[in-house]
Amino acid sequence: DSVPTRQHVGQCFVPLEQRFNKRPCTWSIVKDSREIGFITCRFCLGTTPAPVRSLHVVNASRADELRLAWEPPSSDGDLPLRGYRIEAREPSTRISAAGFPGEGFLDEPRTASAPALQDPSVTLKNLSGNTVYTIRVWAVNEAGSGPAAEVLGQTGPVAPGLCGEARISVEGEPTEPTALSIEWEPPIESGGADLVAYRIWLRPVFQDGLGGFFPADGFIDLGLFEHRGSRTQKAPVKLDQLPSCSGAVCSVAAINAAGLTGCASEAPVVWASNMDRQKEIFEL
Structure with a gap:
């Protein structure tokens, strides 16, 4: 079998432009500035992929994770x-040097990658709880990254913040109170879930x-008290639950609907007229 002889007969200039992509086109073959023939061809011009579709948050129950899912792009760029x-x-909304509000970000991005599967997904970890994130996903091929798809996602709730300082409300004579109540203000931060109770x-x-103060070895747990709106909270104290003392260090902790308990705020509460040295009690 003889090998066919290759012979250069002319040149054909095909512009690699998107408007000719995947279309059968006929081009002139020229030699010495003369048209000597024609060639019809169709080429594929590789580009970056289209944006991913249906980007959404699948699970945001954890405080430090967000699980995302999406559909592959409509075009892979050939x-x-x-x-x-x-x-x-x-x-973060920030103010520009000219005094106008603008969009910005508080910290460096958390990044991740995912393989090119039929049902792609990813779990972003080490995030901050009860925080809104702007999430972007790019499809990547040999030509590079395509346009980003974007979605907002919020991580799960965290423990509520500190309650306001507790104070005592006395009914009856100061020397012989008939009823006591603990009052405090709700925390400013609920942790991303409704406040439901206090301990x-x-x-x-x-x-x-000698006039000195000393604390008891243990605590008296007054129990749980339901959260009642944004107003001042109040919990009755039964006098028969208390030992023969004239004051105490009161700890109040908020609980939200996620079942998370915040740090307890501490404050001295005094209910006897001859015990007005609250600072000394608190310093204990």
Whole structure:
């Protein structure tokens, strides 16, 4: 078998432009500035992929994770997909140098990657709880990253903040109170879930014969008290639950609907007229 002889007969200039992509087109073959023939061809011009579709948050129950899912792009740019690039950033409204509000971000992005599967998804980890993130996903092929798809996602709730300082409300004569109540303000931060209850502890403080104070070894757990709106909260204290003391260190902790308990705020509460040295009690 003889090998066919190759012979150069002319040149054909085909512009690699998107308008000719995947279209049969006829081009002139020229030699020495003369048209000597024609060639019809169709070429594929590889580009970056289209944006991913249906980007959404699948699960945001955890405080430090967000699980995302999406559909592959409608076009892979005529090149095989290599995977996906993911970025999560915490948005912030900032004021520009000219005094106008603008969009910005508080910190460096959290990044991740995902393989080119039929049902792609990813779990972003090490996020801050009860925080809104701007999440962007890019499809990537040999030509690079395509346009980003964007969605907002919020991580799960965290424990509520500190309650306001507790104070005592006395009914009856100061020397012989008939009823006591603990009052406090709700925390400013609920942790991303509705406040539902409070837990209160009292640590009795006694006074010795020399006028000094000393705390009890244990705490009296007054139990749970339902949250009642944004107004001042109030919890009754039964006098028969208390030892023979004139004051205590009161701890109040908020609980939200996620079942998370915040740190307890501490404050001295005094209900006897001869015990007005609250600072000394609190310093214990």
